[in-house]
Amino acid sequence: MEELNQEYDITLTGENGEDIFGSLFVPADEIAQELSKTKHVLLDYPTGNLEFFSQAINDIKDRKQLNELRKALESVKQYYNVARLLGYDQLLQQIDVAQIATLLNIISRRLLTLSLMDKPDEFSSRTLLNLAMSETSFSFIKIAEEELRLAANDLDDLKRRVAGGIQGQRDEKDPEWVSLYEEFQRIMKKHLIHGQEGFTMENIKETQKDYEELFKSVEDYRTRMRRLTMNFNGDEMAARSYKHVTHSTMVSDFPAIYHVIKGSKVRLDRKIGQNQGVLDNEDFLKKMIREEARIEMKTHQSASVLTREDFNYIVESLFEGYEEEYQH
Numbered sequence: 384m385e386e387l388n389q390e391y392d393i394t395l396t397g398e399n400g401e402d403i404f405g406s407l408f409v410p411a412d413e414i415a416q417e418l419s420k421t422k423h424v425l426l427d428y429p430t431g432n433l434e435f436f437s438q439a440i441n442d443i444k445d446r447k448q449l450n451e452l453r454k455a456l457e458s459v460k461q462y463y464n465v466a467r468l469l470g471y472d473q474l475l476q477q478i479d480v481a482q483i484a485t486l487l488n489i490i491s492r493r494l495l496t497l498s499l500m501d502k503p504d505e506f507s508s509r510t511l512l513n514l515a516m517s518e519t520s521f522s523f524i525k526i527a528e529e530e531l532r533l534a535a536n537d538l539d540d541l542k543r544r545v546a547g548g549i550q551g552q553r554d555e556k557d558p559e560w561v562s563l564y565e566e567f568q569r570i571m572k573k574h575l576i577h578g579q580e581g582f583t584m585e586n587i588k589e590t591q592k593d594y595e596e597l598f599k600s601v602e603d604y605r606t607r608m609r610r611l612t613m614n615f616n617g618d619e620m621a622a623r624s625y626k627h628v629t630h631s632t633m634v635s636d637f638p639a640i641y642h643v644i645k646g647s648k649v650r651l652d653r654k655i656g657q658n659q660g661v662l663d664n665e666d667f668l669k670k671m672i673r674e675e676a677r678i679e680m681k682t683h684q685s686a687s688v689l690t691r692e693d694f695n696y697i698v699e700s701l702f703e704g705y706e707e708e709y710q711h
Contacts (some may be wrong), residue, residue, distance in 0.1 A: 385456060387645050389542075393416075398597060402565055403513050404616060408418070409465055409469070411466075411469075411471045414465065414466055414471065415474060417458065417462060417709070418459065418462055418474070418477060418478070420423055421455045421456075421458055421459050421462075421468060421504060424451075424452070424455045425452075425455060425456075428440075428452070428605050431483070432487060432530075433485065433486075433489070436486065436489060437489050438675075440489055440490055440493045441627035444492065444497065446494065449490055449494055449497075449554060449558075450494070451495070452490060453490045453491070454458075454557065455658075456483050456486055457487070459478060460480065460483055460484070460487075462474070462478070463475065463478045463480050463483075466478070469521075470706070477619050488664075489608050496575055496579065497515070499571070499572070499575055500572055500576060500579075501629075503568050503571075508553060508555060508564055509550070509553065511568070512546045512547075512549055512550040512564075513550070514554070515542055515543065515545075515567075515571060516543050516546045516550065518549050521622055528691060530554060530584075531582060531583075531584060531587070534584060534587045534588075535578075535582050535587060536592075538574065538587055538590060538594070540629075541591060541594045541595070541598070542571065542574060544595050544598065545567060545597055545598045545601060546567065548601040548602065548605060549563055549564055549567055549601055550599065551605070552605055552608060554623055556627055556703070557623070557626055557627060558630065559604060559630070560604070560694045563597065563601055563604060564592075567597060570590065570594055570597060573593070573610060574594075577590060597626070602659075607632035608622065608631065608632060609625070610632070611625065611626065611632045611633075611634070614634050614641070614645075615644075615645055615648070616645075618645075618648060620704040620705075620708055621644055621645060621648045622703075623700075623704060623705050624644055624648075624697070624701050625637075625640060625644050625701040626640060627696075627700045627703075628640055628644075628693070628696045628700050635700075638686075638698060639689050639693075640684065640689065640693060641686055642677050642679065642682075642683040642690070643676055643679045643680055643683070643697055644681060644697060644701065646679040647675035647676045647678070647679045647701070648671070648701065650675050650678075651671065651672060651675050651701070654671065655705070656666070659709070661710050662705065665702075665706075668702060668705065669698065669702050672698050672701050672702055672705075673698050676694065676697055676698055676701075680694070693698075
């Protein structure tokens with residue numbers, strides 16, 4: 384959870400967690416005074432009982448209040464580090480740093496949950512799906528009934544499977560993939576709200592049905608894209624280019640576009656493999672793609688039906704594909 388805190392700190396709080404100290408040489412009495420102020424802030428929260436503390440944090444919907452509490456706890460961590468460096472043993476005995484870390488994790492989960500429910504679009508698809516696939520729990524409601532608890536755990540497992548399926552096919556330029564992702568966002572938001580307000584067998588079954596229907600659609604998408612990729616001899620980039628241009632996974636729907644992309648892509652890969660420097664010159668790369676696509680159009684008679692617009696789409700899609708592939 385600590386890595387998650389660091390990775391999404393700015394997303395959640397809008398702050399970068401800078402050190403609150405201008406210097407490491409802080410007098411012991413100054414640290415003691417600041418610790419006293421922080422303890423006063425924490426008095427309003429049941430920090431001695433993690434279950435009660437979780438419930439209290441779960442009731443807070445004001446990010447400003449949560450961030451203020453988080454700042455107070457972060458400051459205690461930093462005071463601890465300074466006190467340890469300077470050998471202020473008496474002060475160290477006043478700070479339970481393990482408990483502070485646990486409280487911070489609880490607050491971070493709450494901030495993350497609020498962001499996922501209220502502002503999911505602020506997360507990139509990669510980030511949101513990775514969070515959905517993680518073992519991190521965003522529910523603070525303790526489920527007493529064993530049957531209900533097991534059903535909620537199964538629902539979390541199903542959510543992770545669906546997220547993994549969508550992530551495995553991630554293609555933000557494909558409207559079909561975007562539609563699947565947006566449906567996942569919708570279901571996950573409902574899932575999170577139920578987790579915050581309290582699960583019932585009814586809302587678990589309802590959410591489960593939504594996930595299962597989406598999972599079928601994701602599997603269908605994966606199967607069709609896999610077959611399309613096989614038609615391009617395993618070239619995922621070529622398959623995606625075809626999908627972007629045609630919005631279809633059937634090569635029989637647009638055989639001319641299929642032949643132009645498949646044939647020109649093979650020669651382009653060979654040329655780029657011999658001189659990857661062409662990737663640094665966008666104009667030259669695009670010109671090379673145009674030339675190879677024209678050659679392929681002349682090779683296949685069926686390609687004569689392609690319009691200028693079709694041709695430009697093919698060139699642009701291949702160009703974007705190379706840019707994305709070689710950026711990573």
